[in-house]
Every structure is written in C-alpha cells, then in structure tokens.
Amino acid sequence: MNYSAIKKNDIANGPGVRVSLFVSGCRRHCKGCFNSETWSFDNGNQFDKSAMGEIMQALDREYIEGFTVLGGEPFEDENTGAVYHVIRKVRNMFPKKSIWCYSGFTFEELKEKEGARNILEMIDVLVDGPFVEEKKNLKLRFRGSENQRILDVKKSLTADRAIELD
Numbered sequence: 378m379n380y381s382a383i384k385k386n387d388i389a390n391g392p393g394v395r396v397s398l399f400v401s402g403c404r405r406h407c408k409g410c411f412n413s414e415t416w417s418f419d420n421g422n423q424f425d426k427s428a429m430g431e432i433m434q435a436l437d438r439e440y441i442e443g444f445t446v447l448g449g450e451p452f453e454d455e456n457t458g459a460v461y462h463v464i465r466k467v468r469n470m471f472p473k474k475s476i477w478c479y480s481g482f483t484f485e486e487l488k489e490k491e492g493a494r495n496i497l498e499m500i501d502v503l504v505d506g507p508f509v510e511e512k513k514n515l516k517l518r519f520r521g522s523e524n525q526r527i528l529d530v531k532k533s534l535t536a537d538r539a540i541e542l543d
C-alpha cells in the first residue's frame with residue numbers, strides 16, 4: 378500500500394487533535410472529491426516500517442485524541458491488509474485513543490465486503506458513503522455531503538444496521 382500523507386495534528390477529520398493517515402488509491406472518482414491526487418494507487422510513498430514508526434511516535438502524546446484513516450479509499454482490496462495491520466497496532470498500543478475511518482463504501486456494503494469486516498471490528502467510528510457534490514454542505518462537521526453518515530461501528534455491528542454516533 379502507498380500513502381499520500383501522515384498528518385500529526387489534524388483537527389478536521391474527527392474530534393480533538395488527531396493523527397491521520399491518507400492512504401493512496403480510490404476507484405470511485407467522486408465528482409468534486411477533495412483529495413483527487415490520492416486516486417492513484419502509486420501516489421506518495423510505500424507504507425513501510427518507518428511510516429508506521431512515525432504514526433506511533435505521533436500518537437504517543439497526551440493531547441492526541443485518536444487516529445483517523447482516510448484517503449483515497451482505505452477499503453479498496455489493495456489497501457485492506459495494510460490498513461488492518463496499522464489499525465491493529467494502534468489499537469494494541471493505544472487502547473484509549475479513538476479510531477475513525479472514512480470510506481466511499483456504505484456500512485451496508487462494507488459489512489459484506491471481504492477484508493473489511495476485521496477492520497470494522499477494530500474501529501470506533503466510520504464516516505461512510507461517497508462524496509456527492511449535489512449534497513455538499515460546508516456546515517457539516519467531519520463530512521462533506523449530506524448523504525454521508527457518522528456511524529458508531531460497535532453499535533452498528535451488534536445491531537447489524539447503521540447506527541449514527543450520538
């Protein structure tokens with residue numbers, strides 16, 4: 378997997394100050410995508426031990442509330458293995474920090490998608506659905522268009538239906 382960026386003080390993609398990993402590769406190509414340079418699977422650098430170390434070091438600060446994975450598409454088949462690996466490590470090392478993930482797939486699609494379920498089981502929040510330019514709303518927090526939902530993943534998996542975060 379390649380990644381496009383690691384942000385160490387991100388305040389736009391989830392609550393508090395977070396460390397964010399922008400993975401590379403997305404086939405959806407939403408009109409008006411905020412991050413179209415990440416569409417190519419070759420964009421950026423290969424996600425390696427040094428990138429993992431950078432994330433762990435950045436997370437190891439009191440004021441960092443959590444970790445967010447976005448892109449690009451974390452749930453493309455090419456990315457799910459590495460995304461699972463990094464999320465599992467973050468979960469083990471920092472069990473009290475929240476983990477958010479963004480996807481152009483919906484929760485309903487992801488719970489049936491190979492390789493996605495084990496990621497869902499380890500994250501706290503999924504912001505789901507593609508960016509729809511006609512539904513763009515700049516007032517929304519942590520999402521770009523009104524069709525996107527901020528889901529409590531544990532509750533959603535237990536209920537087997539999408540449940541939005543309180």
Ligand code: SF4
Pocket residue numbers: 403404405406407410411412413415448449450480481482507508
């Ligand atoms: S799913 Fe996300 S990264 Fe992919 S094209 Fe849509 S907005 Fe961009």
